Amino acid sequence: MAVKKEAHHKYRVVGTRPIRPDGIEKVTGRALYGADYYFPGMLFGKILRSPYAHARIKSIKFDKALKLPGVRAIVTADDLPEADRKPQQMGEQQVSPYYLSCNVLARGKVLYDGHPVAAVAATSPHIAEEALRLIEVDYEPLEPVMTADEAMKPGAPILIDDLRNQEEGPDQPTNVATHLQFKRGDLAAGFDAADCVIEREFRTATVHQGYIEPHASVGIWNPDGHATVYTCTQGSFTVRTLATKVLGMPEGNLKVVPSEIGGGFGGKTTIYCEPIALLLAKKTGHPVKVTMSRSEVLRATGPTSGIHERVKIGVTKEGRITAAQVWMAYEAGAFPGSPMAPGAMTVITSYDIPNLLIDGYDVVVNRPKTCAYRAPGATAAAFGVETVLDELAEQIGIDPLDLRIMNGAHEGTQQPFGPVFKRIGFIETCEALKASEHYNSKLTGANRGRGVAAGFWFNAGFQSSASVYVNQDGTASVVTGSVDIGGSRASMAMIAAEVLGLPIDEVRPVVADTDSIGYTDVTAGSRVTFATGMAVYNAAQDVVRQLKERAAKMWECTPDDVEFDNGVLRTRGDVLQPQQLTLKELAARFIRTGGPVVGRASVSTGGAGAGPAFAAICVDVEVDPDTGKVQILRVTIAQDVGTAIHPSYVEGQLQGGTAQGIGWALNEEYVYDSKGVLRNTGLLDYRMPTCLDLPAIETILVEVPNPTHPLGVRGVGEVSIVPPPAAIANAIYRATGVRMRELPMSPPRLMKALQEHRNSREGQAAAGR
Amino acid sequence: MATVIIPALLRQFTGGAERVMASGRNLRQVIESLERSFPGISRHLLDDGELKGSLVVSIDGEVETAGIQAKVGENSEIYFLPAIGGGVV
């Protein structure tokens, strides 16, 4: 695995590959995930879900179910307060508490197959399931609207009666929640100046994050109105805010204890089971555990949007992009809030283009409400643009990576929506891929092809808190509120160890509950090692400041006369008689120098732009002409990663995102029947890549330090998912001559395209005879 | 005067204009100035006197974190952008 360093590392711990501190628990089965909690007297909750994609609820009767022995309580939306309709700031997201509440338990209408309608608590999960079958719900089925195209048609059935947008006005019911537009320069003049203009249309399917751990929560309600929820979530503070809004209780009355989390990829940044477990706990007086099955996860948690995209790009024959126009409609699912905005803000941001028009629409359809999925909105958007760029490169006869390098964004490039890039590594990333052994190797054999594509993701900053406690033996613990989803405890410990001059195994990282650390936003947006890492760095520096004060007191000098380096405090030689003390020696004297040393820090690092990341990928495929199955032969991903704190886990992010991108490209999709009922609700039919489907995933870490972070850290978690679908489409074209413009490029879809291609070639040949 | 780039959905308030001029030394004053020129627009930018949570502001190419107190220069260029989140592993 190659690592390209811009500068030599000056660090002792950062950049090494220690064993993660929470590893032992995870390889021995001791780590507790969401479903692993058991409490005395605990009941089991199960959720009744709508069998209809779109229906009015006329009545719910549950007398029979309540009489089943072992059933302790049943709840419906009537047990929830009617929440505020006005969108509110909740953590880093803008959410309407009303829509959120209606998604937790349907109120009046069900809007998708699997929409929760009622929930039961019973003494065993089997009894709870039996009780669900005894609940009688009278539905009035309505016509479902399954795609953005259908939902945007005049006269389409309306999902949400009071949904309005500003363009259509206050009197026009609509399924379009938002239209966003970015515009720059003179589009017509830009296309006139081009020698080659290509316009194409694309579609992508609804896909799920596919985390292996289904959602699970245990609610415990105390008679004084205080409550605790143990839950697998990416954001314990987000759960606290959202759940208390839905339940109508003071935020401070809920303690959220984050379990270990079995994957999330954005899908565990909202609430599903949490308020239901709490509501059932309140009603029964017992702890209640609510777990989802896999089919519930697929039917009713938040996948990401399928989109419809139109892309038009013009280039000169020398390869300068003169203009680009992108139109996209994102399926939000049952309630507004698709990742359309970040899609529109990333779709062509890797390139410096003078004339632009980008339109994005957020459209409600009768599918589950979408949730974030790794670089939300960006992968589907990039599919179209990166495919059209490949076609343009071929048309004008230029290397596809050169086209990207020639037009690539760099320091000083203004993004289509305003901000100007600081130091970024897009061009370096493309150049690193171009120089790779893979890209320069020969690919031979029939039905084989190589494709490349690039991607961009902002990375988020937001708010984080951290505390560093130094123990009397000179070891330290680092406490943060960031759920560790992929090894971030290791990075937090390494950052503190770097600053304090301690060996890594003398720093214990802790993920605290919401009562035990300051507010911290979700583990999402590739922000933890960046923002929480910054808080840890600052908290450790706060410790160093206090250590210097203690030493200065002992040595009767000022803190400015004390230096701290690699765990040793010294007087400045030029000022005073030399004195020296290790952190360990000083720690033993805390009791006589003012008590324990506690370092604290909090950061608020702003929204978008906290160290943008770019990736470029090269994929070799072989297409089976008889089945349409695509085999990935070789794949290499280069990514601008800033300073890699723990390179193994950085590589892991690149590899994991690439694998998800490959699944998105080739197999994964939600398949609905004509009534809007999901047909593939298991992992046999929702086909994610296995290790037999994938080759080794080669990584190139391009370390361009982020100037806004003290250690040069840049978020690394997301962008790797963005380029694979387009790169694979481009590789399939090289292998077969067929341009795929719809995801997934599954065997039946590719087979059909290959057949059409053969027919048209035969037709042409026949016409030529 | 600062130049404000009006998001597509709010251009109904500006008679379709994409770029408008507004005066003020900070963002609050700029929004007040916009409201005087284009009545009704401010309720789409502010919520209880604070910048709407769904918006991020970019001033002269930098994303602002200071909210409505953010300083605005004589020739500043101001963009109102949708806020973004993210999702990882």
Add this chain to the structure above:
Amino acid sequence: MAKRTLVETVINNEPVELLCEPRQSLLEVLRDELHMTGTKEGCLTGDCGACTILVDGRPVCSCLMLGVEAQGHKLETIEGLATGAELHPLQRKFLEHASLQCGICTPGFLMSAKALLDKIPRPTEAEVRYHLAGNLCRCTGYDKIVRAVLDAARESG
């Protein structure tokens, strides 16, 4: 409540007697009755392998077997993989190669990999990928898992 049945089995070399309902899966019995939560639930349909345990040395999705079917068989779970304080070489290699991110699939992978190495002590990469294809991991892209298994085989071979 359905009538409970007495089941006599051996788990990680310890004889165990337990009561369970005939409708409870072995996975459910391990977790809900014995609170051995190291074996994870991912799908309940045998597609993800997170609940893999060894039954008489063979890898089995414990969600596809009933608890009562454990009668008279020898079960091995993740809780028994290490010997006392000594990690199994596979556990050690998973840590050294950073083969886990979220870790939820790890117990199942370790048990499947153990079954593989017990049968084929020096597998090729293709054999590793073939034998682990019943276990899904969504975080790692499998690269570091495959390397860890090959390295463990190399070390103990």
